[in-house]
Amino acid sequence: MTQTAPSSRRRSRLSARILRGGSEPDPRFTLANERTFLAWIRTSLALLAGGVAVEAFMGDLFSPELRKTVAALLLLLALVIGGGSFFRWLNVERSMRHKAPLPLPWIAPVLATGAAVVAVIVAAFVLATGA
Template sequence: MSGIEPNTSREPRSGFSARLLQGGIEPDPRFTLANERTFLAWIRTSLALLAGGVAVEAFMADLFGPELRKTLAVLLLVMALFVSGGSFFRWVNVERAMRRKEPLPLPWIAPLLAAGGVLVAAMMVTFVLPRRN
């Protein structure tokens, strides 16, 4: 073993973290850090969606009409909102499950992101393919 064991002798958490994590045993720090890296990956995805929404609104005026441009931009921004907010709840739920030695929850953010991505891509293909240069 690598010498890193769960710290079960640590004093119980108190205050906000105790209410947030709702008890359990401290997991191996490697798992907690991996969960944190996953959270940060979701945040990066959210920032990319946010940048995409701003870019569509700012730079696609010659490619799309105002209604379609606004629809695409708002869809990307709403996806960014849900992914960003959902990533926190995902992090907390995984952390709680690890502390209770329960199965990890399924990521509801993934199907949301996939469905939104399909919708945005389909809208863009539908309006870009027929366009003449």
């Protein structure tokens, strides 16, 4: 009989606690879930970079209030998407382990709504000022 290494026992306990049991899914599905998580993280980083860029480089084009509003919205959206992507990954992983239906993707509507709000604000500014 082989003994399990202490590190694998710790990982097993941690895995059981976080993922709440279930059976190991097909590795292809787990890896696809991880790739989706990383795509959401890349999107979050792009929004973060966009927020920083608006604040740093749009001083000549936008008024200070508008610049700070658009930058803050982009940074807030980056925070929500980045944080939400972990919970999305976790919930999908748990669903696959328990052979349950996948949870609804709430991150996509949040991203679409947030991007639309920022676009409406910028478009209204451009139309109002003729910039």
